[in-house]
Amino acid sequence: MALPSARMVRMLALIAAIPSVVLAGFTLWFPDIKRALAYGPLIDAHTDVDCAQCHVPSRGTVRQQIQAKTHHLIGLRESSVDFGYQPVTSTVCLACHARPNERHPIYRFNEPRFSEAVRKVDARSCLGCHSEHGPQIVDVQIGMCSNCHTDIVVKNDPIDIKHDTLIRDGRWESCLTCHDFHGNHAFQAPLVVSEGLPINAIRSYLVMGNDPYGSEKLYNSRQP
Ligand code: HEC
Ligand code: HEC
Ligand code: HEC
Ligand code: HEC
Ligand code: HEC
Structure with missing residues (x-):
């Protein structure tokens, strides 16, 4: 059997990496998803107020936020960022x-x-x-x-x-x-x-x- 070409090896390595990337993404998002689902309903007087009127997205794209969070996790960054949204003030x-x-x-x-x-x-x-x-x-x-x-x-x-x-x-x-x-x-x-x-x-x-x-x-x- 012929040995796999270098290109093939790279391909296989890439494919093998996909699940861990997905998994890493999930563990990063999961606490936030859980938190969102656990959150209770709005007060009655605010039924017509949109989520976005109180929850303003953080600065930076989602990719930048994930990057900052990852860098924080592996110690390259001092502070984490607010995931997705700024705190309501x-x-x-x-x-x-x-x-x-x-x-x-x-x-x-x-x-x-x-x-x-x-x-x-x-x-x-x-x-x-x-x-x-x-x-x-x-x-x-x-x-x-x-x-x-x-x-x-x-x-x-x-x-x-x-x-x-x-x-x-x-x-x-x-x-x-x-x-x-x-x-x-x-x-x-x-x-x-x-x-x-x-x-x-x-x-x-x-x-x-x-x-x-x-x-x-x-x-x-x-x-x-
Ligand atoms: C009137 C303002 C207001 C509206 C509208 C609002 N929220 Fe919130 N939300 C808050 C405040 C204030 C907090 C901080 C905790 C608290 O007071 O319950 C919060 C907290 C949260 C959190 C937890 C975030 C964290 O970092 O802990 C989630 C998730 C959330 N809101 C989701 C939603 C969703 C989904 C909607 C739309 C259905 C929504 N909120 C609409 C004011 C609002
Ligand atoms: C029986 C009803 C009643 C109760 C109980 C009461 N207040 Fe008052 N309060 C009034 C009225 C009437 C005034 C004078 C007119 C106004 O400011 O509305 C007043 C005036 C005041 C003022 C001054 C307002 C000004 O214009 O200078 C303050 C401060 C105040 N109350 C605080 C309190 C605090 C604190 C308590 C609880 C310990 C309390 N009140 C309990 C009825 C009440
Ligand atoms: C987009 C406009 C808007 C925003 C933003 C908003 N509210 Fe309201 N809120 C309203 C309206 C409209 C009412 C209903 C009329 C009233 O009670 O004054 C209301 C009612 C309320 C009530 C009275 C509830 C009752 O049952 O009597 C409270 C308390 C309140 N808001 C607090 C807040 C707080 C705290 C925030 C920030 C986290 C906030 N609101 C953000 C529009 C808003
Ligand atoms: C020290 C505690 C305290 C803080 C701080 C406070 N509130 Fe309140 N709020 C109350 C209490 C107590 C009531 C119920 C008594 C009343 O209606 O005034 C109330 C009632 C309300 C109401 C319904 C009655 C009305 O006046 O229309 C609204 C709206 C409201 N708050 C909005 C706010 C907003 C917006 C802020 C920030 C700018 C705020 N509150 C800060 C204690 C607080
Ligand atoms: C964190 C401090 C603080 C708390 C808590 C607080 N107050 Fe006050 N209150 C003040 C101050 C400061 C003033 C303004 C007094 C002045 O202008 O000389 C004031 C003013 C008032 C006035 C008079 C307003 C006017 O027209 O002169 C009333 C009535 C009053 N408060 C009632 C209450 C009641 C009722 C509570 C509890 C539900 C309460 N306060 C809780 C600090 C507070």
């Missing part, structure tokens, strides 16, 4: 949700005096309190107002049990029964503590919507 949310009446604008909380508070509740980012595919629309402790409002002074306090009494008694769960967080609802804070919204209505709003402050907003979100 507050900037994409603000494109539809920026509003001039914002009571708690995120940029304010970069000030050093909030450094202790933002370790408990990260008010510097929309995603410090909101998740998109997660189990809750708003993922915060109802009493989180305590991180910043222990020493508020309300002049001519109009409510029946005064703010400083509520605060002294640690009644932090009461705050959201009379105030929304962003101040964007056309909702008048009641003057009587027992006439606040039921705490369970607030809880269910934070988990899945059903807005107890009413559907009327002072500024509407930009439609997708």
Whole structure:
């Protein structure tokens, strides 16, 4: 039997290499595929928002990304790249949700005096309190107002049990029964503590919507 030509050997080597290339490709992609499938649905209010409005592709072609990832794996590159998409940031949310009446604008909380508070509740980012595919629309402790409002002074306090009494008694769960967080609802804070919204209505709003402050907003979100 004649020996295979050099050309034939190269061909065979190439063919033999295909499965390992495919396999390598798969192991690189697999964690991402698994992650994508494991991700939950969007919040109801965002059903019409396209994936691409929040998920912006990373820079570079897919080939460059695979190359960078491979180089990272074999130690030629210091850092890996985000596979396919950049992390979602507050900037994409603000494109539809920026509003001039914002009571708690995120940029304010970069000030050093909030450094202790933002370790408990990260008010510097929309995603410090909101998740998109997660189990809750708003993922915060109802009493989180305590991180910043222990020493508020309300002049001519109009409510029946005064703010400083509520605060002294640690009644932090009461705050959201009379105030929304962003101040964007056309909702008048009641003057009587027992006439606040039921705490369970607030809880269910934070988990899945059903807005107890009413559907009327002072500024509407930009439609997708
Ligand atoms: C309104 C913005 C928004 C929309 C629309 C959106 N996502 Fe997301 N997505 C996020 C945010 C924010 C995260 C970060 C984790 C979280 O909050 O759940 C995320 C995380 C993910 C992740 C995990 C990525 C990682 O690196 O861990 C996948 C996968 C994903 N989204 C897929 C999708 C798909 C598929 C769609 C379209 C059906 C979609 N997303 C639509 C905001 C969005
Ligand atoms: C393309 C526009 C768009 C983008 C981008 C977008 N939203 Fe929205 N969002 C809307 C619209 C429209 C509504 C429904 C009207 C409303 O509740 O204001 C909404 C509603 C919401 C609600 C209220 C949910 C409810 O049930 O009451 C939250 C919370 C929210 N968005 C957070 C976010 C966050 C956080 C991001 C960034 C990860 C984001 N949105 C990105 C358009 C957008
Ligand atoms: C410190 C926690 C916190 C941060 C940070 C935060 N939110 Fe919220 N968000 C809440 C809470 C609590 C509610 C429910 C009370 C309310 O409706 O104001 C809410 C409600 C909302 C709603 C529905 C009510 C409305 O005002 O239309 C939207 C939309 C929203 N958030 C968008 C955002 C966006 C966009 C960002 C970033 C710019 C952001 N939030 C940052 C806590 C937060
Ligand atoms: C990370 C810090 C922080 C957290 C957490 C926080 N706030 Fe505030 N809040 C502020 C700051 C700062 C201001 C602006 C005060 C000023 O301008 O003097 C403010 C202002 C307010 C105002 C007055 C707005 C106005 O028109 O003057 C209300 C009402 C309010 N917050 C309610 C709440 C409620 C309710 C919670 C909990 C759900 C909460 N805040 C959580 C920092 C915070
Ligand atoms: C019974 C309802 C009620 C409860 C409970 C309540 N507030 Fe108030 N709050 C009001 C009213 C009414 C005002 C004065 C008018 C306004 O600003 O809406 C006010 C004013 C404020 C102000 C000052 C706003 C300004 O314009 O100067 C802040 C800050 C505030 N509340 C925070 C809180 C915090 C934090 C809690 C929880 C400890 C809380 N409130 C509990 C009804 C309530």
